[in-house]
Amino acid sequence: MHATRAARGVYGFFPFLKKHAPGAFLPIAPHTDLAHARIAIDATLLTQKFVYSEHASDARHLAGLSNVVHTLRTVGAVPIMVFDHPTERLPQKRATNEKRAAQRTLRAFRHAVEQERSARVHTLADTVCAYDALDESTKRATSAAVRGTAHAVPQAAARLAATVRELRAAYEAQHAWIAAQAPLAESATQRALHAAEAGVYAALADACVDGTQTLLVCLPAEVRGVPATSTAAWLSKRSAELCAAYARSTRVVTDAMYREGIALCRRLHVPVLVVGDGEARAAEASDVHEAEGFASALVRASYADMVASEDSDVLLYHVPLLRGLGARQASCELVDAARVRAALFPEPGVPEAEADDARRAMLVQYALLCGTDFNRTIPGLGPVGAYRAVCRYGTAERILAHTAHVPPMPPDAYLAHLADAARVFERPPAVAAAAEAAGLTRGARDAPGETPPRRGI
Missing domain, CATH: 3.40.50 (Rossmann fold)
Incomplete structure (x- = not known):
């Protein structure tokens, strides 16, 4: 994106x-x-x-x-x-302008989705790193707690498991909300991030964060088959990049900005035609x-x-x-x-x-x-x-x-x-x-409308 x-x-x-x-x-x-x-x-x-x-x-x-x-x-x-x-457009362009307005609405929706995901997966990446630092028995206990099959686990495992369950619940709630917004939908890249995040939760629940377990085959090629530790780090980085790109694409070019540009050019004594x-x-x-x-x-x-x-x-x-x-x-x-x-x-x-x-x-x-x-x-x-x-x-x-x-x-x-x-x-x-x-004068041309000589050559 x-x-x-x-x-x-x-x-x-x-x-x-x-x-x-x-x-x-x-x-x-x-x-x-x-x-x-x-x-x-x-x-x-x-x-x-x-x-x-x-x-x-x-x-x-x-x-x-x-x-x-x-x-x-x-x-x-x-x-x-x-x-x-400043206000008028050709009537022939009405359909195009309406289409672009719809695209702006879609980009704003996707930006909101990515803002929420970016904050969540940043925490998820930190959680996976903490999980990866545990000894093997505590990892298994944490995963059991994530699955809800553990009765008594160490305090560190319980804290990590609670964080994972909270993140997964937020992920599932967002997924349900997105489905309810149809026809607005995530982009293909966002759907790949969604699959990657699901894979990390699955790996945590199954105690497969040691690099030996291949994640879900639906993951993007760039992270397919890598351990959940690396997947979570990639996911956090990619979501942040995508969020920044959507933030740029959803900027609104206001009438005030055009007026500022016109005023600046006139102050610079540039011919301006509106x-x-x-x-x-x-x-x-x-x-x-x-x-x-x-x-x-x-x-x-x-x-x-x-x-x-x-x-x-x-x-x-x-x-x-x-x-x-x-x-x-x-x-x-x-x-x-x-x-x-x-x-x-x-x-x-x-x-x-x-x-x-x-x-x-x-x-x-x-x-x-x-x-x-x-x-x-x-x-x-x-x-x-x-x-x-x-x-x-x-x-x-x-x-x-x-x-x-x-x-x-x-x-x-x-x-x-x-x-x-x-x-x-x-x-x-x-x-x-x-x-x-505006102070412009006609210049002699050999063939109006055709390519002029490249004067500096």
């Missing part, structure tokens, strides 16, 4: 592209390759990324934004921060859109050279995407949208301009079938199957007509649903008024 990553967009897109269009990923060294580049940053997603990071400070989002600005300005790059509208903020300076951008779409429109209108985001939707606007900005590693990667299209949908013998129009349409169709933030997918049709279907049939309408795939709603309604989602990418927002009010 990892903390929630601030990543959005087409399901399974980046792993698929890494395999089928590796030449589209260009390594970027921020201190050289980004010199003088104008970078439209999806600042909402970047803020989320810092909030979910392992950094302990409550101001980690501000420290992260400040570091990004400083790093880019060191090489003469121009950061342009684009934030989502999507559809309704102010006069953004009159042309008053229609609601997403930050990545607005940032992409800045590139298409030649106010910026690339979009920095972890959202693969950016590629559907046919602009270059910079990934990894603000990460711990020293390098990023630029995903060349034109190379992606050419690698996935080669059109030999067709004039390049005509071929690229077809490639753009096919890329959007493919992404919609994989699943974007704005549409539902066809059950059973994953990234590879969707790619093959688009290459063979071209459009979702033809795919439904010539294959046995069943959409999640009546075919006509589903095609209308896909067309509604496609319009998000076909109609990027107007940005001129907001861009110029």
